[in-house]
Amino acid sequence: xxxxxxxxxxxxxxxxxxxxxxxxxxxxxxxxxxxxxxxxxxxxxxxxxxxxxxxxxxxxxxxxxxxxxxxxxxxxxxxxxxxxxxxxxxxxxxxxxxxxxxxxxxxxxxxxxxxxxxxxxxxxxxxxxxxxxxxxxxxxxxxxxxxxxxxxxxx
Amino acid sequence: xxxxxxxxxxxxxxxxxxxxxxxxxxxxxxxxxxxxxxxxxxxxxxxxxxxxxxxxxxxxxxxxxxxxxxxxxxxxxxxxxxxxxxxxxxxxxxxxxxxxxxxxxxxxxxxxxxxxxxxxxxxxxxxxxxxxxxxxxxxxxxxxxxxxxxxxxxxxxxxxxxxxxxxxxxxxxxxxxxxxxxxxxxxxxxxxxxxxxxxxxxxxxxxxxxxxxxxxxxxxxxxxxxxxxxxxxxxxxxxxxxxxxxxxxxxxxxxxxxxxxxxxxxxxxxxxxxxxxxxxxxxxxxxxxxxxxxxxxxxxxxxxxxxxxxxxxx
Ligand SMILES: Nc1ncnc2c1ncn2[C@@H]1O[C@H](COP(=O)(O)OP(=O)(O)OP(=O)(O)O)[C@@H](O)[C@H]1O
Ligand SMILES: [Mg+2]
Ligand SMILES: [Zn+2]
Numbered sequence: 056x057x058x059x060x061x062x063x064x065x066x067x068x069x070x071x072x073x074x075x076x077x078x079x080x081x082x083x084x085x086x087x088x089x090x091x092x093x094x095x096x097x098x099x100x101x102x103x104x105x106x107x108x109x110x111x112x113x114x115x116x117x118x119x120x121x122x123x124x125x126x127x128x129x130x131x132x133x134x135x136x137x138x139x140x141x142x143x144x145x146x147x148x149x150x151x152x153x154x155x156x157x158x159x160x161x162x163x164x165x166x167x168x169x170x171x172x173x174x175x176x177x178x179x180x181x182x183x184x185x186x187x188x189x190x191x192x193x194x195x196x197x198x199x200x201x202x203x204x205x206x207x208x209x210x
Numbered sequence: 211x212x213x214x215x216x217x218x219x220x221x222x223x224x225x226x227x228x229x230x231x232x233x234x235x236x237x238x239x240x241x242x243x244x245x246x247x248x249x250x251x252x253x254x255x256x257x258x259x260x261x262x263x264x265x266x267x268x269x270x271x272x273x274x275x276x277x278x279x280x281x282x283x284x285x286x287x288x289x290x291x292x293x294x295x296x297x298x299x300x301x302x303x304x305x306x307x308x309x310x311x312x313x314x315x316x317x318x319x320x321x322x323x324x325x326x327x328x329x330x331x332x333x334x335x336x337x338x339x340x341x342x343x344x345x346x347x348x349x350x351x352x353x354x355x356x357x358x359x360x361x362x363x364x365x366x367x368x369x370x371x372x373x374x375x376x377x378x379x380x381x382x383x384x385x386x387x388x389x390x391x392x393x394x395x396x397x398x399x400x401x402x403x404x405x406x407x408x409x410x411x412x413x414x415x416x417x418x419x420x421x422x423x424x425x426x427x428x429x430x431x432x433x434x435x436x437x438x439x440x441x442x443x444x445x446x447x448x449x450x451x452x453x454x455x456x457x458x459x460x461x462x463x464x465x466x467x468x469x470x471x472x473x474x475x476x477x478x479x480x481x482x483x484x485x486x487x488x489x490x491x492x493x494x495x496x497x498x499x500x501x502x503x504x505x506x507x508x509x510x511x512x513x514x515x516x517x518x519x520x521x522x523x524x
Contacts, residue, residue, distance in 0.1 A: 168341050170322040175299050177326055190407070195322025196343055197220075199407040 056186045062098045066118040068141050073151075075133040076102055082136075085128045086114075086121060095119065108135060118210045128161045130154050134189070152173050158191060159191035162206040169196040179208070214517030217328040217335045217362050218510065221346040221382040226389045230363075233354045235509035235519035236245040237503065242278050242521060252281030255515050258311035259285040260327075261301065262318045263337070264363050267478065267500065268338050270348075272315050275507035279517075284311060286475040299454040301330045308333045316340070334514045348380045348477060351506040353390075356434055359473055363390040369428045372438035372483070373456065379477060380438050388417035396421045397428045399454045402440070417503055425460075430467050436461070437476045437483050460484050465493050475499050 058142065074082055079099045085105065088097045095117040106110040115210070120140065123130075129136050130152035140148040160178040164171045171179040180189040190201040213228060222234075232490075241247040257276045261269055276283050284307075298321055307314050308331035316327050317338040324337035324344065339345040357363050368387055370380055374396055385396055394417055396404055403421070404412075412419060422428040429435050440458055445451035459482055460474065473495035476484055480496070488494050512520045 114344075164322075166321060168319075168321055170300065170318075170320040170326050170340075173300075173320055175301050175326060177301070177329070184407075193322065195325045197321070199405075 060114060062100050062113065063096060064144055065096065065098075065115055065117045065141055066144055068095070068115060068139060069119055070119055070139040070146075071114040071116075071129060072111070072137045073105065073108060073133075073135045074112040074114060074129075075135060076108075076110035076112055078133050079114050081132055081204065081207070082112070082114045082129055085132065085140050085207060086116060086119070086125055087209065088116060091116065091119060098152075104139060124160055126152055127155055127158055128207055131158065131161065132207070133190070154183065154186065154189065157181065158183075160208060162191075162200070162203055162208050164193045164196060164198055165200055165202075165206050166193065166198040169193060169198060171195050212517060213510075213513040213514070215334055216514060218327050218345045218514070219335065219337045221349045221386050229353065229386060229389070231351065231519065232350055232506065232509050232513060233357050233363075235513060236350075236354050236505040237358075238520040239278075239505035239508040239512075243275075245278075247521065248280075249278065249368045249521055250280035251512055251518060251520065252276060252279035252515060255281040255313075256311045257281055257283045257285055257339060257511065257515075258307040258314045260307055260314055260316045260318075262300075262316070262323075265317050265339065267503070268317060268408070271503040271507055272338065274504050275511055278504070279508055279512065281511070282413075287414075295498050300326060304330045304335075312509070313389070336510065336514065337366060342376060344382060345379045346382060347503075347507060347510060348379050349386050350510065351499060351503045352436070352475065352477070353384050353386055354502050354506045355475060355495055356473075357500070358502070359471065359495065360433060363387070363392070365391050365393070366433045367393040367395065367431065367438060368397040368434040369397055369422075369425075369432045370438070371397045371425065371437050371460075372436075373402045373440045374404040375402040376441065376444055377438045383436065384408075384417070385415065388412050388415045391416070392417075393418045395428045395432065396418070397423065399426050399458070401450070401454060410490070426464055428466070429472070431463055433469070433472060435472070435474045437474065437480075439477070439479075439481065439483065440492075455482075458483060460488065462488050462491075465491055468493065489494065 098115045100113040136152045141147045158181040164179050180194040183189050184192045211410035242249045304327040315336045315338050316324050318340045321341040323340045328335040405434045440455050472493050474493050476496040
């Protein structure tokens with residue numbers, strides 16, 4: 056699409072497209088864009104026209120492929136997102152994010168009294184209890200979560 | 211099936227059949243719990259009581275259960291003087307206890323502590339209450355009390371009164387009762403209604419739920435009235451607490467209109483929810499309920515530690 060060419064093409068890297076409009080900066084937080092090597096460009100397009108979803112955001116990161124944990128976090132934030140792997144300027148793989156049944160280490164438990172918030176050597180762990188709209192339950196304290204943004208685990 | 215070596219963190223860890231097997235086994239333990247017979251079923255077994263917050267009755271009933279069966283206990287006497295206060299993680303403490311004892315009973319102020327302990331320990335972990343979280347052995351003894359009185363758990367009409375919002379023991383109880391096809395009547399002040407997601411959970415296991423603010427209407431054809439405490443610490447606003455709790459008292463006159471077999475239950479300790487004049491009524495079941503804590507915990511310990519349900523074998 057012509058509009059998307061406003062963004063510099065990348066040789067190798069990852070494109071996170073179809074991000075819910077307004078959430079690109081949260082995606083950057085999740086992927087830890089500040090930890091990239093000096094040679095890599097990160098481009099962000101906010102509020103881009105999309106035939107499928109009206110408006111969307113796009114994030115492109117050079118020289119980085121995302122861990123499953125990070126993709127899960129993006130899925131929580133924006134279930135519509137697609138992940139494209141670019142090699143030598145070509146899209147070699149493109150897939151929508153999928154919601155796993157279980158989220159390990161992706162978000163912190165919102166219950167301050169939960170044992171996972173008490174300095175124990177354990178990763179917070181959630182299971183999906185409802186898909187639409189998405190709701191998770193802490194496997195330790197049973198806390199029900201349907202508002203993920205404030206609790207995403209970004210380190 | 212088989213409960214030997216299993217953890218009990220949440221009542222949801224047990225199937226309906228497993229719950230019944232524990233309740234049935236608990237009956238055989240009653241004469242031993244009363245001191246009329248002796249047993250050496252757990253001779254040579256060692257139970258760790260890891261109580262990280264004060265508890266009198268739960269702790270005493272586990273100690274009693276173990277001792278009545280000839281088993282021994284080790285215990286964290288006071289978490290404030292143990293390694294806990296030196297900043298050791300719960301995970302490390304549990305790992306150590308798991309090396310010493312054959313099973314661990316844990317009470318902890320943080321929700322999920324017992325789940326964590328069960329992941330870390332090689333030995334079975336029994337949850338004796340974690341924060342505002344689960345307390346499955348309380349649910350078992352509640353069910354045992356109803357089963358003893360009615361000879362069944364199927365289709366009972368149970369009124370749950372009080373704090374249905376934060377009272378998580380009542381959530382476990384409601385869940386278990388729903389498994390047995392109970393008809394649940396929820397009688398709570400409007401500000402303490404059951405949370406939507408718990409309700410959804412109950413409906414998913416097929417619970418028959420009804421709300422009724424008028425206690426008189428709720429109890430008139432009920433089998434059980436389960437009264438819970440309203441905890442002061444749950445209220446940010448003390449005026450709101452006083453307003454809710456002052457009207458929160460079982461009127462003994464209600465008992466003139468109930469079925470003969472009707473019982474009143476309470477996890478104890480009570481504050482003012484049930485006036486003492488109810489104690490001598492044939493409807494008062496809360497002291498029996500407190501006693502049954504011992505045989506129910508005996509049955510559970512026997513099954514988890516040996517696979518044997520109790521005296522008489524089988
Ligand atoms: N070399 C590149 N550099 C940067 N971004 C690229 C590059 N090649 C493709 N993209 C981006 O990767 C994503 C997937 O590429 P594709 O060509 O499949 O897009 P599309 O035809 O718009 O598909 P879609 O239906 O997913 O929007 C798009 O967001 C596209 O803009
Ligand atoms: Mg496109
Ligand atoms: Zn939690």
